Amino acid sequence: MKLTKAFALAVSIVIAPAVSAAPASDVSNESALKQKLTDTLGVNVSLIQSSPVDGLYQVLTDRGVLYVTKDGTKLFHGNLYDMEQGMKNLTEAALAGPRLEMLKPFEKDMLVYKAKDEKHVITVFTDVDCGYCRKLHNQMQGYNDLGITVRYLAYPRAGVPSANADEMQAVWCAKDPLKAMTEAKNGGIVKAASCDVDITKQYQLGQSFGINGTPALVLENGTMVPGYQSPADLLRTIESNL
Numbered sequence: 001m002k003l004t005k006a007f008a009l010a011v012s013i014v015i016a017p018a019v020s021a022a023p024a025s026d027v028s029n030e031s032a033l034k035q036k037l038t039d040t041l042g043v044n045v046s047l048i049q050s051s052p053v054d055g056l057y058q059v060l061t062d063r064g065v066l067y068v069t070k071d072g073t074k075l076f077h078g079n080l081y082d083m084e085q086g087m088k089n090l091t092e093a094a095l096a097g098p099r100l101e102m103l104k105p106f107e108k109d110m111l112v113y114k115a116k117d118e119k120h121v122i123t124v125f126t127d128v129d130c131g132y133c134r135k136l137h138n139q140m141q142g143y144n145d146l147g148i149t150v151r152y153l154a155y156p157r158a159g160v161p162s163a164n165a166d167e168m169q170a171v172w173c174a175k176d177p178l179k180a181m182t183e184a185k186n187g188g189i190v191k192a193a194s195c196d197v198d199i200t201k202q203y204q205l206g207q208s209f210g211i212n213g214t215p216a217l218v219l220e221n222g223t224m225v226p227g228y229q230s231p232a233d234l235l236r237t238i239e240s241n242l
Contacts, residue, residue, distance in 0.1 A: 096222025119147030125155035132228035142231035
């Protein structure tokens with residue numbers, strides 16, 4: 001039995017290969033559990049370790065975090081919260097590190113609007129046609145003035161292939177991509193161009209993060225924040241996650 005579409009969406013973040021380099025777990029039936037999860041759900045397991053809940057293992061897979069009973073007979077997915085720590089999302093905390101590792105190979109292709117006095121760096125999955133993406137972009141100077149560097153990755157909401165994706169490919173391949181991004185977000189037409197930047201892979205990365213709308217922001221600690229935030233609100237969000 002493969003994952004249902006709903007299940008896949010609920011846990012659709014890919015865990016970075018670097019997770020497999022984590023210290024070996026002390027799970028006695030690790031191999032059997034990995035095989036059962038792979039055979040039953042079609043997932044690849046990177047790591048099985050103790051979870052914050054007695055009797056449950058926390059399993060990192062290429063579809064996200066799962067929680068499995070130690071005998072391997074029961075499983076659930078979803079967010080685990082700590083009520084003693086202000087409802088801290090423990091599942092999100094488990095994903096933050098791998099999310100940052102997954103971004104690293106894409107850094108060379110990011111369009112970066114660097115703050116002169118850089119204090120924070122965020123990565124934004126953006127679309128040139130999205131209204132709130134345009135609003136964010138039009139306030140770029142406000143983010144930069146607060147010391148927030150903004151790095152863009154492409155997430156064409158129409159999918160790939162599409163005219164939307166082609167437009168974003170043209171932006172990334174333009175002679176001056178930063179200028180082309182501003183032009184596109186102001187409704188201008190960017191001349192079609194080709195280069196070795198792979199918009200499809202950027203889009204797929206966003207899908208693996210569970211993104212289904214833009215803008216989607218990844219903070220410097222790996223926390224993902226959906227939707228637009230004004231410069232002042234974003235600074236407060238960043239500082240609250242430090």
